[in-house]
Amino acid sequence: MQIVGVAEVTPEYNLKVDENIKYKLHPGEKVKIKIEYIEYLKEEKRIAALEYLRKVSHHSKLGLFNENITREDAHRDFSTRI
Amino acid sequence: MYYIDTNILIYANSSESTFHKSASKIFFDIIERKELIIHEIVLAEFFAVITDSRKMRNPWAISQAKKYIKKLYDVAQELHFLNMEILKMAFAFTEDFNITRYNIYDHLLAYSMKFFNVEKLVTLNKKDFEKYSFIKEICVPT
Numbered sequence: 751m752q753i754v755g756v757a758e759v760t761p762e763y764n765l766k767v768d769e770n771i772k773y774k775l776h777p778g779e780k781v782k783i784k785i786e787y788i789e790y791l792k793e794e795k796r797i798a799a800l801e802y803l804r805k806v807s808h809h810s811k812l813g814l815f816n817e818n819i820t821r822e823d824a825h826r827d828f829s830t831r832i
Numbered sequence: 833m834y835y836i837d838t839n840i841l842i843y844a845n846s847s848e849s850t851f852h853k854s855a856s857k858i859f860f861d862i863i864e865r866k867e868l869i870i871h872e873i874v875l876a877e878f879f880a881v882i883t884d885s886r887k888m889r890n891p892w893a894i895s896q897a898k899k900y901i902k903k904l905y906d907v908a909q910e911l912h913f914l915n916m917e918i919l920k921m922a923f924a925f926t927e928d929f930n931i932t933r934y935n936i937y938d939h940l941l942a943y944s945m946k947f948f949n950v951e952k953l954v955t956l957n958k959k960d961f962e963k964y965s966f967i968k969e970i971c972v973p974t
Contacts, residue, residue: 799907800863806845807860813848819956821937823887
């Protein structure tokens with residue numbers, strides 16, 4: 751059986767399906783879903799975040815003691831022993 | 833879609849660095865094209881370095897680092913996390929790749945790419961990723 755409809759993602763990350771397909775489903779049933787598209791509601795937030803990142807990138811002067819940052823820099827800590 | 837390595841995030845935010853211009857260009861190009869994937873390892877390493885006064889004269893305050901990372905969530909198309917399958921795969925091949933010490937993080941990133949079918953990586957650390965045949969493209973800002 752194939753049912754095509756739209757579902758809304760709730761703040762709890764549950765899926766709320768349209769009324770026209772709701773009657774075909776029953777609580778507890780498992781259904782296989784395929785997402786055909788996602789309506790991005792976050793575009794404005796994304797653009798604002800991008801502007802913020804650009805601004806920070808332009809103004810931030812870290813003053814790196816060693817120009818060559820390595821992965822070890824993120825993990826080495828002389829104050830602890832693990 | 834591209835994985836971005838930690839060093840790119842650092843240089844993109846170090847405007848006096850010789851790598852800043854090229855790193856920030858490729859970083860923002862990828863965001864504009866909506867092809868950015870951020871891995872949890874990269875976020876944790878970025879936070880660790882950017883707030884470390886032993887690595888730089890002007891480390892970020894915790895609040896600034898938190899805010900920046902929150903904005904990264906908003907621009908990334910995907911956030912990737914380690915899982916049991918990735919760990920199993922990665923540790924199965926640690927001897928083949930002679931993985932020791934901090935190289936394990938490169939290795940976990942590489943096998944996360946394999947698991948999620950991501951073939952492109954941006955890093956200044958090209959030599960440590962070239963050995964993974966499933967990484968098809970390594971972009972190095974120059």
